[in-house]
Amino acid sequence: MELNTSIKYLKGVGEKRAAMLAKLGIFTLWDLLTFYPRTYEDWSKITSIKDAPMNETVCIKAIVGMPCREHRIRKGMTLYKTEVTDGEMLLDITFFNNPYSAKKLEQGKEYLFFGKITGKGYFRSMNSPDFVETDGMGGIRPIYPQTAGMNSRAIEKLIKTAFEYTAKPADPIPESIRNGYCLMGLYDALRNIHFPESEDMLSEARRRLIFEELFLLELGLLRMKTKARQSTALSMEKDYTGEFFALLPFELTGAQKRAIAEAAADMLQGVPMNRLVQGDVGSGKTAVCAALIYNCIRNGYQSALMAPTEVLAMQHYKTLAKFFESTDITIGLLTGSTPAAEKKKIKAALKDGKIDLVIGTHALIQKNVEFSNLALAVTDEQHRFGVNQRNSLHSKGKNPHTLVMSATPIPRTLALIIYGDLDLSILDEMPKGRQKTETYLVTPDLRERAYAYIKKHLCQGRQGYIVCSLVEEGETSELTAANELFKELSDGFFKGFRLGLLHGKMKAAEKKAVMDSFASGETQLLVATTVIEVGIDVPNAVIMVIENAERFGLSQLHQLRGRIGRGSEKSTCILISEADETERLNVLASTTDGFKIADEDLKLRGPGDFFGSRQHGLPEMKIANMMTDGEVIKETREAAEKLLKNNPALAGEDFEMLRKAVNRLFSGGSMN
Numbered sequence: 001m002e003l004n005t006s007i008k009y010l011k012g013v014g015e016k017r018a019a020m021l022a023k024l025g026i027f028t029l030w031d032l033l034t035f036y037p038r039t040y041e042d043w044s045k046i047t048s049i050k051d052a053p054m055n056e057t058v059c060i061k062a063i064v065g066m067p068c069r070e071h072r073i074r075k076g077m078t079l080y081k082t083e084v085t086d087g088e089m090l091l092d093i094t095f096f097n098n099p100y101s102a103k104k105l106e107q108g109k110e111y112l113f114f115g116k117i118t119g120k121g122y123f124r125s126m127n128s129p130d131f132v133e134t135d136g137m138g139g140i141r142p143i144y145p146q147t148a149g150m151n152s153r154a155i156e157k158l159i160k161t162a163f164e165y166t167a168k169p170a171d172p173i174p175e176s177i178r179n180g181y182c183l184m185g186l187y188d189a190l191r192n193i194h195f196p197e198s199e200d201m202l203s204e205a206r207r208r209l210i211f212e213e214l215f216l217l218e219l220g221l222l223r224m225k226t227k228a229r230q231s232t233a234l235s236m237e238k239d240y241t242g243e244f245f246a247l248l249p250f251e252l253t254g255a256q257k258r259a260i261a262e263a264a265a266d267m268l269q270g271v272p273m274n275r276l277v278q279g280d281v282g283s284g285k286t287a288v289c290a291a292l293i294y295n296c297i298r299n300g301y302q303s304a305l306m307a308p309t310e311v312l313a314m315q316h317y318k319t320l321a322k323f324f325e326s327t328d329i330t331i332g333l334l335t336g337s338t339p340a341a342e343k344k345k346i347k348a349a350l351k352d353g354k355i356d357l358v359i360g361t362h363a364l365i366q367k368n369v370e371f372s373n374l375a376l377a378v379t380d381e382q383h384r385f386g387v388n389q390r391n392s393l394h395s396k397g398k399n400p401h402t403l404v405m406s407a408t409p410i411p412r413t414l415a416l417i418i419y420g421d422l423d424l425s426i427l428d429e430m431p432k433g434r435q436k437t438e439t440y441l442v443t444p445d446l447r448e449r450a451y452a453y454i455k456k457h458l459c460q461g462r463q464g465y466i467v468c469s470l471v472e473e474g475e476t477s478e479l480t481a482a483n484e485l486f487k488e489l490s491d492g493f494f495k496g497f498r499l500g501l502l503h504g505k506m507k508a509a510e511k512k513a514v515m516d517s518f519a520s521g522e523t524q525l526l527v528a529t530t531v532i533e534v535g536i537d538v539p540n541a542v543i544m545v546i547e548n549a550e551r552f553g554l555s556q557l558h559q560l561r562g563r564i565g566r567g568s569e570k571s572t573c574i575l576i577s578e579a580d581e582t583e584r585l586n587v588l589a590s591t592t593d594g595f596k597i598a599d600e601d602l603k604l605r606g607p608g609d610f611f612g613s614r615q616h617g618l619p620e621m622k623i624a625n626m627m628t629d630g631e632v633i634k635e636t637r638e639a640a641e642k643l644l645k646n647n648p649a650l651a652g653e654d655f656e657m658l659r660k661a662v663n664r665l666f667s668g669g670s671m672n
């Protein structure tokens, strides 16, 4: 049978099972063969009953000593018991309500039993073991993700059958590359990933399959990068960033200067810049993009800066307006709630080239926004946007330069994958004079003390935040939670202080008024939801209390905490949470290193959660794990670079399958 044959034609499947398999994403024979085990059971190491450790899964080889006996112990509960021996010791085997398994065991025959042993002295028993005849299967056995109605063993059997009836798949990785990287052929790898001949063969098979996945991904990404490198007519004549430095109220850090120099050099080339600036919260990404925007405008072109939230867009507008105060640069602000008349005016001015810089939200990528000569598209907090949205802003110009910025700290190898089509600048240095934010974890009964601590700071002329979490998902509850807390605090503990309230459901004008009041120091304490998570920058705010901290991910808490510690004053963050969450949250108390926190977050929540494909827009991986397969990532990147250097189009018969596979990988996904 062909590999793309519908699964329902496989012996033992049919319509009903095909429907169950569909739930697992299996539609064709090929899907079945690439439905990889979740884990394995090692039936190859046989233990004697006497030496088997208690309560650990072991494999025993034993002969059935007597026919199975039925014990009805109460209504609805029947035990099926037998006794087996390995020649040295006896072992009771018990099945609960499972005559089917029990009756398969034949007296006098030898089996492998797989399960946990319990008991004391000479009384040892194993409950509901899995078993096979010794001359049947053994070795390392696959365990598959299951669905209702299809268990792992049933899937195992189908895969066995599939191997019998399908043609050997051709290998997309040409032999020359396989030899160069000591890779197993595809067919052997598939056989061994399901039915490993040995542990070594299994790990070789895994490596080969992971290699293939990442190799295809790297090839695709590198080709995108090459495409983006097509020439642009928008290269800069001169680097004006030095002029901009004089406009700043502070001295840039070495890291900021380096990032600016790297990007400015890109912009002098005849190909578009395509760069990611990654820096932890507070590392000063805004000044970096401002320098490049300045450079672009001085060269006679327009720039656009897109932010994920209205609040952040407004703040950027203010910050950049201040930086450019003494210049003649014109700036427009365009968000979803910009009044229609105003919008029209800004759009017209953009089209005529009367506005040099537009700052805004998703509103910028709407169809009817046109530029006269957009040469630099900046996306802030890029992880909040899909790859497609980043590209939409880019498509507003004729091959403009692209700068994306992100605070989501991810290990470098991963950044290469996720942002594989981008060059990378890292801000690994904080502005001078920053003090580490102290973080404490307290239980809810200490809330009053935390509030008292805030009060003390407010009295000293400082400002603070109280962040409340969503009680439940949904719009009204966010509003209610924030509203109620605000009321409670204004009328209660913080009576007489100037409090503000900020949440996502407010109108833009209200948000702006609240933020302006907080930024000017008028509002002392801001009660807010996670709308303040990204970007907000008020250096006089030095204290933050986060309610129900357990409801947030670690990286998110780190982002929230990044709102304080932005000046030279020491800042304090207090996490309020029930005691049983302390271990996870203590990570946050123990470090301010965003990379470490992200690592912990990944360990605790898993990469799936962290790198939902929605976030980075990359195709799903079946077997490769971007967190743990760093070595292979490096190898495949090198292999892909080498191959594309010699053969950029992947031309020739040898590479036909590979070329098609790369195209397929990127055709279905959200990437374009």
Ligand code: ADP
Pocket: 250, 251, 252, 253, 256, 279, 280, 281, 282, 283, 284, 285, 286, 287, 407, 431, 432, 535, 537, 539, 566
């Ligand atoms: P982020 O990287 O989180 O976007 P911002 O660009 O908002 O950080 O900068 C954080 C704060 O640090 C701002 O108040 C900014 O004015 C200030 N800042 C940025 N660079 C420097 C610097 N080199 N020296 C002193 N303060 C700086």
Ligand code: MG
Pocket: 285, 286, 380, 535
């Ligand atoms: Mg920022």
